[in-house]
Every structure is written in C-alpha cells, then in structure tokens.
Amino acid sequence: MRAAAAAPPIALGPSLGRSSLVLGTGVVLLIVIGAVGVTLGTSGVALGDAVAIVMHRLLGIGPVSWPASSETIVWDLRLPRVLAGMLVGAGLGCAGTVFQALLRNPMADPYIIGTAAGASLGAVAALLVPALLPFAVGGWMGLGLVQILAFAGGLGTVLVVYAVARGQGGTPVVTLLLAGYAISSLLAAGVAMLMFVSGDRLAAVVSWLLGSLGGASWPRLAFAGPLIVVSFALMVVRWRGLNALLLGEQQAAFLGLEVEREKRILTALAALATSAGVAVSGTIGFVGLVVPHLLRLAFGPDHRLLLPASMVYGAVLLVLADLGARLLGGIPVGVLTALIGAPFFLWLLRRSLVLRG
Amino acid sequence: MADPAVELIGVSAGYPAVGGRRRVLDGASLRVDAGEMVALLGTNGSGKTTLLRIVAGTLRATAGEVRLLGRPIHDWSRPEIARRVAVLPQTTDVPAGMRVAELVALGRIPHGRSWFGADAGDADAVAAALRDADATELADRRADELSGGERQRVLLAMALAQEPRVLLLDEPTLHLDLAHQVALVRMLERLRAMRPLTVIAVLHDLNLAAAFADRSLLLHDGRVVAAGGAGRIDAALAQRTFGVPLAEATAADGSRVLALAIANRRESPKKNEPNADC
Known part of the structure; x- marks a missing residue:
C-alpha cells in the first residue's frame, strides 16, 4: 500500500524554502519602504535620527540630539501613517484573498459584498452629524464618530447582506453577490443623498470617500491593529478549508468541510479586517483586488503561502502608494492605487489572454 | 454477519423547490457489502447523484435511515465521513x-x-x-x-x-472515449484488488455495468431495484425503465450483451425527404 522508499519525494505544497524566500523578501521590502516613508517628505529627517527617535520613544534609551519638530514629524505623523498603511494594506490583501476564494470570483475585492458602501454611509453620516444636530458628538478613546460608524457600517452591512442571501439550503455565492450589489446600491444612494445636502461639508465628505492615510493616529492604530491581526491569524489557520473551496463547494463538502459554516466564519473574518481598515483609511481600491490576484499567478493558489504573502505584499503596496501620493503633493492614496492599479490590472488581463492563445 | 459498508433503509430525500420540496428519493433501500462493486443505473433525474450525496453524508435524508460501516452516518463528523467515503464527482473545478x-x-x-x-x-x-x-x-x-x-x-x-473504505463515482466515464471508459473501469477492478474498497459507481453503459460490477441496481421512481448480478442486466426491466428497445446479442467471447435496437432509418428513405447531398 505504501510507496517504495526509493520513490523521489513529492512536494505536496509550497516548500519551506520558497515560502521563506517569498515572505522574507516581502518583509525586507516592507522595512525598507517603511523607513523611506518615515524619513522622506517635505521636511526630511535623517534615518539615524528617525531610528533614534523610535528607540527613544519605545525603550527610553539614548540622548536626545534632534529638534523637537523632528520628533513630532516622526512619532506623531509619519510613523503612525506608515504603520496604518501596513495594517490597512495587509488587511485588504488577506480579505481580498479570502473573498476571491469564497466567491470563486477573480473580480472579488474586500468591498464586494457591501463593506465599502456601508462604511461610506456610516462615515458620511458621522461627518454630517455635527452639522445636522445642534450639539456636537464627542469621540471615544481617541476614535471619532466617523471611525466608529464607518467600522460599524461596513461590518453591519456584510451581516445584513449575508442574512438576506441566506436560504434554506445554504447561501449560494451568486445570491450573495447579487444581494451585496443591491444593498450596496441602496446605501450608495443614501451616500449620494447625504452629499447632496452636505453643503459646505462636501469637501470633507469627498476627501473621506477618496481614501487617505492622512488621518492615521496611535489610537486609531490601537483600534484597527488588533482586529486586523487577529482576523488574519484566524483566517490563516483555516487554510485547509480555503484550499478545499478551490475545488468548489460540493467537492469541499466531500473532503469533510462544513461548507456553510466555513463560509460564514470566513466572511465574518474578512469583513472584520476590511471594516477595521476602512475605519482608519476610508475606502482604498485595487489593493485587495490586485495583490491576491498577482500573487496567485506568481506563487499558485495554495493558501498556506497565498494568505501570508497577500498580507505582506498588500502592506508593501499600500505603504509604497501612500509614499507616492504624499510626494506627489498629497493626492488621495485611493486615487493613486486606482490610477496605477487599473492599467496594471488591464495589462495582466491582456497578458493572460495572450498566454492562453 | 459483518456490517454492510453502506446501508439505506427507506430513505427519502429531495431539494427545496417552488411550493415545497421536490422529492427525488422515495423510500429507497440499499445494502452494499464491504468489498462489493455495485453499478447504479437510471434515467437522468432519477436520483443517482442524490443517492451518492446521501451516502457521502453531504445531503441529509428527510426520512429513513442511512448507515455507514455499521453506524448511523451522522454519528460520524464531516471529516470522519470524508476519511471513510470519497467521491469522484461528475465535474470538479x-x-x-x-x-x-x-x-x-x-x-x-x-x-x-x-x-x-x-x-x-x-x-x-x-x-x-x-x-x-x-x-x-x-x-x-x-x-x-x-x-x-x-x-x-x-x-x-x-x-x-x-x-476511503467506500468510493463513490458519479458517471466516471462521462466525456471519455470508449478506450478510456474501459481503461477506467479496469483500473477500478485493479484498485479493488489492491485496496479494501467498496465501490458504488453511477454508469450509463449497461454492458460496462454488467461486465465489471458484482451487481447492478436501477433507480426507478425514487426506489432502488435490483437489475442483475455479475455479468447480466435484466433486459426487460432496463427496457421498461429507459423506454427504449433493447436487444440481447452474443459478444465475440460468448457473453451476453445488450444493444440499442433502433433500426437504421437511412435504409428506407421516404420519397419526399430532401436528398442529403443538396
């Protein structure tokens, strides 16, 4: 019954060496780009100073040899912004991977079943509340009402979409997509209506909708960070289920998967990571679509490598895009990701057509 | 006596449909012993795939009892079933x-x-x-x-x-040419010699079923009907079920085969039929 001992070993998944190389390269890239992001800007900070400031703040070591303004720039502005880019990019990367696997749709992105529309409605409503109500609504633990309602709106919408699409025999993927589309359209109409009545708050609304990491702060990181990291960890330990779903739901069930339960859990986790990210940055397109897609083409569909890689390279891409957006005079990062991401994606699409003949 | 590998007792099952449920299996009973190879025959929509899904535990029976290796199937968890029953489906991504x-x-x-x-x-x-x-x-x-x-x-x-202990195959010969059909069924025969496998295969070819299965079963009106032991299929029963004329013939090696008995219509063309050449 067993293979002869002389048989050559058969690789059953991504090898340890290859995975280490892919992920290690990503982490090195991330550190380099992060360092560049912290030091580069309208007022430059020497790398040595930046490192010393971070060490001083974290560990309380080293004599203070830098101007106070450098410390503000590094510690209060750029470092939270770079870390927010990493977190949001990582969350979008792995949520995109999970939605593409769950929905078996290469066009799926983390926002596809309602996160973006729900978060947008929540955020826009929060932006307008002070204007609509006679009293101002305060923040909570350093989070503004905008962040809280964006998070709740994103997550809540996915739960509603799922409940609507859920039938007696399960939740068909097509129904999920259609329900997500319909409810997103409904909420988008709400956003448009609010924009129409927003008056002089329109600029703030548009700015949020375009997506930006400019609002990153330590309290916001402390809110989104654990949510994204924990949901990632819970997604990656479900790699067997995600791999089984590559074969379709029926065959996944034949392989022992509780398909409907797995779909519910994975949807909730991906929506959690996405909504936490949206609360920090607003909606940023293309990262969650392009990164998993590209990595799947490069390294194959096995989620043991694909999920961590999507996390690392999603972070790399967003930090890089934010750096570019900042250096280009502060254009919204969401505009830049779409501007670069869309043509790149089209090129990829054409290339795959050519390769297939 | 040893427990059968698969046992269905009065099983009914179906799918949600407009205005209630569409019942596909209606009191189906079946017993397959360990190591047997059974062919499952039936018209399209007769419930062959449904029956396989019941045995694989991915569809729950609405009535009746399903036993796997001597235990009620849902006493096993999903992964426990999947370690005992494997399915080669009709189509897979x-x-x-x-x-x-x-x-x-x-x-x-x-x-x-x-x-x-x-x-x-x-x-x-x-x-x-x-x-x-x-x-x-x-x-x-x-x-x-x-x-x-x-x-x-x-x-x-x-x-x-x-x-697996039980291997279910849903029309494994679909889309295969004749040579590959025979090769696949031969492979199943070899597998059974090498592994302790019980095989239930949905087949469309009556002769293939008769030649390779220990028994052939026919799904008709939601129930399982015995259609013949090794080497033979009840021609009259098959003819009734499929609604086509079948003729028995003797193959080169002397075994009995069933052939579709439809006369060649080209031999006596009607005068007003258009000429095929124009």
Whole structure:
C-alpha cells in the first residue's frame, strides 16, 4: 500500500524554502519602504535620527540630539501613517484573498459584498452629524464618530447582506453577490443623498470617500491593529478549508468541510479586517483586488503561502502608494492605487489572454 | 454477519423547490457489502447523484435511515465521513496553477492534523494514490493542463488519497472515449484488488455495468431495484425503465450483451425527404 522508499519525494505544497524566500523578501521590502516613508517628505529627517527617535520613544534609551519638530514629524505623523498603511494594506490583501476564494470570483475585492458602501454611509453620516444636530458628538478613546460608524457600517452591512442571501439550503455565492450589489446600491444612494445636502461639508465628505492615510493616529492604530491581526491569524489557520473551496463547494463538502459554516466564519473574518481598515483609511481600491490576484499567478493558489504573502505584499503596496501620493503633493492614496492599479490590472488581463492563445 | 459498508433503509430525500420540496428519493433501500462493486443505473433525474450525496453524508435524508460501516452516518463528523467515503464527482473545478501532486494532496484535508504542511503519512498516501491511479508520471504537471483521461485519473488519485473504505463515482466515464471508459473501469477492478474498497459507481453503459460490477441496481421512481448480478442486466426491466428497445446479442467471447435496437432509418428513405447531398 505504501510507496517504495526509493520513490523521489513529492512536494505536496509550497516548500519551506520558497515560502521563506517569498515572505522574507516581502518583509525586507516592507522595512525598507517603511523607513523611506518615515524619513522622506517635505521636511526630511535623517534615518539615524528617525531610528533614534523610535528607540527613544519605545525603550527610553539614548540622548536626545534632534529638534523637537523632528520628533513630532516622526512619532506623531509619519510613523503612525506608515504603520496604518501596513495594517490597512495587509488587511485588504488577506480579505481580498479570502473573498476571491469564497466567491470563486477573480473580480472579488474586500468591498464586494457591501463593506465599502456601508462604511461610506456610516462615515458620511458621522461627518454630517455635527452639522445636522445642534450639539456636537464627542469621540471615544481617541476614535471619532466617523471611525466608529464607518467600522460599524461596513461590518453591519456584510451581516445584513449575508442574512438576506441566506436560504434554506445554504447561501449560494451568486445570491450573495447579487444581494451585496443591491444593498450596496441602496446605501450608495443614501451616500449620494447625504452629499447632496452636505453643503459646505462636501469637501470633507469627498476627501473621506477618496481614501487617505492622512488621518492615521496611535489610537486609531490601537483600534484597527488588533482586529486586523487577529482576523488574519484566524483566517490563516483555516487554510485547509480555503484550499478545499478551490475545488468548489460540493467537492469541499466531500473532503469533510462544513461548507456553510466555513463560509460564514470566513466572511465574518474578512469583513472584520476590511471594516477595521476602512475605519482608519476610508475606502482604498485595487489593493485587495490586485495583490491576491498577482500573487496567485506568481506563487499558485495554495493558501498556506497565498494568505501570508497577500498580507505582506498588500502592506508593501499600500505603504509604497501612500509614499507616492504624499510626494506627489498629497493626492488621495485611493486615487493613486486606482490610477496605477487599473492599467496594471488591464495589462495582466491582456497578458493572460495572450498566454492562453 | 459483518456490517454492510453502506446501508439505506427507506430513505427519502429531495431539494427545496417552488411550493415545497421536490422529492427525488422515495423510500429507497440499499445494502452494499464491504468489498462489493455495485453499478447504479437510471434515467437522468432519477436520483443517482442524490443517492451518492446521501451516502457521502453531504445531503441529509428527510426520512429513513442511512448507515455507514455499521453506524448511523451522522454519528460520524464531516471529516470522519470524508476519511471513510470519497467521491469522484461528475465535474470538479480544477484550480488554475496547481500542480497534480498538490491537487491530489487536497485529498488529505480530512486527515489533516498538523497546523501547516503535510506529515510523512500524507506523503506516503499521496504517492500510493498517484501510483494506484496510474498518475505518478503526472505528479509535476499543471493540473489545469491535463487531457480528459489524465484529469480523471488525477481526480481518482485525489479520492484515493482520502484512503476511503467506500468510493463513490458519479458517471466516471462521462466525456471519455470508449478506450478510456474501459481503461477506467479496469483500473477500478485493479484498485479493488489492491485496496479494501467498496465501490458504488453511477454508469450509463449497461454492458460496462454488467461486465465489471458484482451487481447492478436501477433507480426507478425514487426506489432502488435490483437489475442483475455479475455479468447480466435484466433486459426487460432496463427496457421498461429507459423506454427504449433493447436487444440481447452474443459478444465475440460468448457473453451476453445488450444493444440499442433502433433500426437504421437511412435504409428506407421516404420519397419526399430532401436528398442529403443538396
């Protein structure tokens, strides 16, 4: 019954060496780009100073040899912004991977079943509340009402979409997509209506909708960070289920998967990571679509490598895009990701057509 | 007496439909002993696939009892069932960019215990499955670039990697040419000699069923009807079920076969029929 001992070993998944190389390269890239992001800007900070400031703040070591303004720039502005880019990019990367696997749709992105529309409605409503109500609504633990309602709106919408699409025999993927589309359209109409009545708050609304990491702060990181990291960890330990779903739901069930339960859990986790990210940055397109897609083409569909890689390279891409957006005079990062991401994606699409003949 | 591998007692099952449920199985009973190979025949929509899903535990019976290896099937958890029953379905998505060995390794999912990676047992099981399904030389090929016959062998290897006691095949010869159909059924015969397998295969070809199965069963009106033992199919019963004329003939080796008895209409063309040449 067993293979002869002389048989050559058969690789059953991504090898340890290859995975280490892919992920290690990503982490090195991330550190380099992060360092560049912290030091580069309208007022430059020497790398040595930046490192010393971070060490001083974290560990309380080293004599203070830098101007106070450098410390503000590094510690209060750029470092939270770079870390927010990493977190949001990582969350979008792995949520995109999970939605593409769950929905078996290469066009799926983390926002596809309602996160973006729900978060947008929540955020826009929060932006307008002070204007609509006679009293101002305060923040909570350093989070503004905008962040809280964006998070709740994103997550809540996915739960509603799922409940609507859920039938007696399960939740068909097509129904999920259609329900997500319909409810997103409904909420988008709400956003448009609010924009129409927003008056002089329109600029703030548009700015949020375009997506930006400019609002990153330590309290916001402390809110989104654990949510994204924990949901990632819970997604990656479900790699067997995600791999089984590559074969379709029926065959996944034949392989022992509780398909409907797995779909519910994975949807909730991906929506959690996405909504936490949206609360920090607003909606940023293309990262969650392009990164998993590209990595799947490069390294194959096995989620043991694909999920961590999507996390690392999603972070790399967003930090890089934010750096570019900042250096280009502060254009919204969401505009830049779409501007670069869309043509790149089209090129990829054409290339795959050519390769297939 | 040993427990049967699969036992259905008065099983009814169906699917949600507009205005209630569409019942496909209606009091079906079936007993397949360990090591048997049974062919399942029936018209389209007669419930063959539904019956396989019941035996695989992915569809629950609305009435009746389903037993697997002597225990009520839902006493087992889903992974426990998948370690005992494997299914070669009619169609399966083959993920793009996956190598054959990786695809076959998906059959180890129900056995998975380690957090990541595969253990030595997994590697052995995959190698044995590839060998037994005659697919070892395909191990490093891309799974989405295989021919129909190769693909079927690889998917069979994936099912074998589950190390099942019961193997269910849903029209495994669909889309295969005659040579590949016979090769596949021969492979099942060899597999049964090598592994302690009970096989239930949905087949369309009555002669293939008669030639290779220990027994043939016919699904009719939601029930299971015995259609013949090894080497023969009840011609009258098959004719009634499928509603086509069948004729018995004797093959070159002297065995009895059934043939579709439809006369060649080209031999007596009607005068007003258009000429085929124009």
